Amino acid sequence: MNSSEPAIVAENLAKSYRRAQAVVDVSLRVEAGEAVGVVGVNGAGKTTTVEMIAGLRVPDHGRIRVLGLDPRRDRAQLRQVLGVQLQQAYLHHALRVTELVDLYRSFYPDPRSTDELLDMVELTDQRRTRFEKLSGGQQQRLSIALAIAGRPRVVILDELTTGLDPKARRRMWGTVERLSSEGVTVLLVSHFMEEVERLCDRVAMLDAGRVVALDTPAALRTLARTATLDDAFVALTGRQLEEDAA
Numbered sequence: 683m684n685s686s687e688p689a690i691v692a693e694n695l696a697k698s699y700r701r702a703q704a705v706v707d708v709s710l711r712v713e714a715g716e717a718v719g720v721v722g723v724n725g726a727g728k729t730t731t732v733e734m735i736a737g738l739r740v741p742d743h744g745r746i747r748v749l750g751l752d753p754r755r756d757r758a759q760l761r762q763v764l765g766v767q768l769q770q771a772y773l774h775h776a777l778r779v780t781e782l783v784d785l786y787r788s789f790y791p792d793p794r795s796t797d798e799l800l801d802m803v804e805l806t807d808q809r810r811t812r813f814e815k816l817s818g819g820q821q822q823r824l825s826i827a828l829a830i831a832g833r834p835r836v837v838i839l840d841e842l843t844t845g846l847d848p849k850a851r852r853r854m855w856g857t858v859e860r861l862s863s864e865g866v867t868v869l870l871v872s873h874f875m876e877e878v879e880r881l882c883d884r885v886a887m888l889d890a891g892r893v894v895a896l897d898t899p900a901a902l903r904t905l906a907r908t909a910t911l912d913d914a915f916v917a918l919t920g921r922q923l924e925e926d927a928a
């Protein structure tokens with residue numbers, strides 16, 4: 683790994699499930715320290731794409747490198763440098779916040795301290811609370827704490843703020859901004875244009891399993907000749923924006 687190499691390279695990814703071709707042809711390159719958003723309507727192929735990048739799904743076709751590592755071949759090494767927060771977290775409901783954090787910290791040689799993690803995601807007051815007693819927003823925030831416990835250089839965040847109220851969403855943005863300011867590379871799946879415009883250097887618009895546009899929010903607005911990223915999304919994908927899709 684050297685510092686000039688891109689954090690993520692995905693070339694011509696394709697993935698079919700029995701009924702659907704979820705990803706037809708997706709290429710994506712994320713530079714080290716960059717934050718890139720992946721947006722698209724339900725079923726556009728966002729989750730399948732990031733799960734392949736995270737090594738959780740095997741592509742039918744294409745090549746992936748994360749910090750120069752092959753997600754399948756170099757699985758153990760990748761786990762030390764990549765943090766993943768997925769849509770559905772399968773966590774033990776009866777465990778308390780600190781027990782879960784300490785469990786995840788134990789996977790890494792030089793984890794962040796429990797206090798720092800809880801502070802970063804504003805769960806210090808809930809440290810003794812069982813997972814099942816946390817609100818939806820608190821559960822989401824905990825899942826980020828677990829994803830960053832090992833000081834990953836790259837994080838993948840899938841629908842981080844879906845289902846959260848505006849206040850909880852803004853808090854979550856603060857956590858992502860802090861990661862970016864520390865130089866962590868962020869790949870963020872989202873439904874919200876306001877969110878990616880605020881947090882991401884560049885945005886990939888996916889539709890029907892393909893990247894239809896990939897650029898800075900400003901360049902996408904210019905390309906689409908629209909005043910807002912919402913309108914640019916509609917113009918470039920031909921799809922309507924979904925309501926707060928939970």
Ligand SMILES: Nc1ncnc2c1ncn2[C@@H]1O[C@H](COP(=O)(O)OP(=O)(O)OP(=O)(O)O)[C@@H](O)[C@H]1O
Nearest residue numbers: 699700702704722723724725726727728729730731
């Ligand atoms: N495990 C699976 N088995 C079969 N089909 C699947 C599976 N996962 C996803 N699909 C299908 O693949 C397509 C792409 O799904 P994917 O979850 O990647 O899209 P997405 O853009 O992340 O959507 P969402 O915003 O709803 O999460 C959809 O048609 C979906 O129904």
